[in-house]
Amino acid sequence: MVAYVTRRLLLLIPMAIGMVVVTFGLLLLVPGDPAAVLLGPEASPEMIQNLRQSLGLDDPWYVRLGGYFWQLLHGDMGRSIFQSAPVSEIIAGRIGATIELAVVALLLSTLIGVTLGVVAAIRQGSIVDTVSMLLAQLGVSMPVYWLGVLLAGALAGTPGWPPPSRRGAPRPAALRAAASRTAYAKGLRRNRVVVRHALRNALLPVLSVIGLRFGALLGGAVLVEMIFAWPGLGQLTFSAVSQRDLPLIQGIVLTFALIFALVNLVVDLLYAAVDPRIRLG
Amino acid sequence: MRIPKPLRNPSLVVGGLIVLTLVSLAVFAPVLATHSVDLPDMRNRFSYPSAEHLLGTDNLGRDLWSRLIYGARISLSIGVISVTTAALIGTTVGLAAGYFGGWIDMLLMRITDVFLGFPAVVLTLAIVAVLGPGIVNISAAIIAVTWTEYARVVRATTLVLREQNYVQAARALGASWPRILFREILPNTLGPIVVLASLGLGTAVIIESAMSFLGFGLPPPTPTWGWTLSFGTRFIRDEPWLSIISGATIMITVLGFNLLGDGLRDILDPRQLSRVGANK
Numbered sequence: 036m037v038a039y040v041t042r043r044l045l046l047l048i049p050m051a052i053g054m055v056v057v058t059f060g061l062l063l064l065v066p067g068d069p070a071a072v073l074l075g076p077e078a079s080p081e082m083i084q085n086l087r088q089s090l091g092l093d094d095p096w097y098v099r100l101g102g103y104f105w106q107l108l109h110g111d112m113g114r115s116i117f118q119s120a121p122v123s124e125i126i127a128g129r130i131g132a133t134i135e136l137a138v139v140a141l142l143l144s145t146l147i148g149v150t151l152g153v154v155a156a157i158r159q160g161s162i163v164d165t166v167s168m169l170l171a172q173l174g175v176s177m178p179v180y181w182l183g184v185l186l187a188g189a190l191a192g193t194p195g196w197p198p199p200s201r202r203g204a205p206r207p208a209a210l211r212a213a214a215s216r217t218a219y220a221k222g223l224r225r226n227r228v229v230v231r232h233a234l235r236n237a238l239l240p241v242l243s244v245i246g247l248r249f250g251a252l253l254g255g256a257v258l259v260e261m262i263f264a265w266p267g268l269g270q271l272t273f274s275a276v277s278q279r280d281l282p283l284i285q286g287i288v289l290t291f292a293l294i295f296a297l298v299n300l301v302v303d304l305l306y307a308a309v310d311p312r313i314r315l316g
Numbered sequence: 317m318r319i320p321k322p323l324r325n326p327s328l329v330v331g332g333l334i335v336l337t338l339v340s341l342a343v344f345a346p347v348l349a350t351h352s353v354d355l356p357d358m359r360n361r362f363s364y365p366s367a368e369h370l371l372g373t374d375n376l377g378r379d380l381w382s383r384l385i386y387g388a389r390i391s392l393s394i395g396v397i398s399v400t401t402a403a404l405i406g407t408t409v410g411l412a413a414g415y416f417g418g419w420i421d422m423l424l425m426r427i428t429d430v431f432l433g434f435p436a437v438v439l440t441l442a443i444v445a446v447l448g449p450g451i452v453n454i455s456a457a458i459i460a461v462t463w464t465e466y467a468r469v470v471r472a473t474t475l476v477l478r479e480q481n482y483v484q485a486a487r488a489l490g491a492s493w494p495r496i497l498f499r500e501i502l503p504n505t506l507g508p509i510v511v512l513a514s515l516g517l518g519t520a521v522i523i524e525s526a527m528s529f530l531g532f533g534l535p536p537p538t539p540t541w542g543w544t545l546s547f548g549t550r551f552i553r554d555e556p557w558l559s560i561i562s563g564a565t566i567m568i569t570v571l572g573f574n575l576l577g578d579g580l581r582d583i584l585d586p587r588q589l590s591r592v593g594a595n596k
Contacts, residue, residue, distance in 0.1 A: 050429060053427065054430055172575075177567050177570075178526065178567060180526060180545075181567065185559070251435070255437070257441065257530075273530060281445075281446070284442050284446075291435050292435075295434070296433050
């Protein structure tokens, strides 16, 4: 187990390096002179030259990439162009609201998804099964911002309402699996089979779905926060993108990626702990 | 009369019909449109469906039917551009990683992991913010967040196929690696790729309309679905019809591609390999 955890932690390093490179690469994608683009058409040549210097745009790209790494290692994500504050401080002020939103959404949607999935699996072919699978298909196809808009309209802008999300449901397969059949054969009551044996196995796909879906959830947060005026990272992303505040955008992208990577780390470790088939030496 | 097997798959039939209808509407939009897409009529704002306006009108009295079918052209073009390019890039990466293995596999898969590690909407927004709006730029942003799925699925398929007897036989007969890759392995990965592409079109439509919903898509007066929906939301309390019809258009489109993808999976990918990377 210790070896597995260590290896999994070490894998984070190349991952983080890659993410920093991609985030840095965003700046290279800007067509033309980023400083001129950022300041708009009314900027004077001196203003542009000043910004070029403060962004270090006159150095070759590998020097800037090295500098960017060095900066990040010291917890410095640069300064926002329009808010005249360090990017890390701006993000720190917003991150709590988004995590709160994401955790509530994750808990609620997992609870609803798992309950519906279990009920649908026990009563296969019943109305509950058909309706919940139909709802699941619709839920997957529904743009999260549209649902948000409809809810916002229906709730007349109730603040603090958690965003809707979609969650995969455990499949009936877990109920038919050998472990469950054995448990039935042992004469255990159905509720016990469902909770102790089937659910444990059904938990595995749910866990990996949580890991994979968390990224979609964070992305959905951008849209939902805008609709519900929730003061988190999503709203910050929106204003940063509107103003083309590049250092802030880079900081946000990197923060989202790191949160996502950490969530996946936790999911992987939990997975190893729950899966009865995995015994990691 | 016996019904052919594919036609007995409800997902495939319903999804196929939705997609077929949408594509025809988009292709024949100039013929089918009853009004100009950007002709305001301030006396006729927020009207409900009628013989004159099949789907009613928007906040400026513009005909919604005409705007939505022209919007289909934009959404579907961006979908097709981004899905084909993403599939090409991802398939190439997946084939190389799966077939050559070793450090090539290691390197390519770490790069794939890095791109998978960014929440799709956030990375798309950042790329569009940097590049500016436009069909090509939005497609590029969608490609950046979707090519990874094809890479993962094609790699997994290639790993299995590489060890098959017929591939080993081809190798023993002295076939070159391009021949093995493109003539022996690639054709057998097409099933999962087609399934992913169908699901990917739905994803592309969702991302594109999210971008225009936020105001970072193609600029007005382009009649994008997201933009129409975003106008609808401003008037949702008093005039909910606009946001309902534009949101439903997006949802039915995505549902169509998802159903079609699910149906195709039953037929083309019985081992469900495309599930490996179907989650984002």
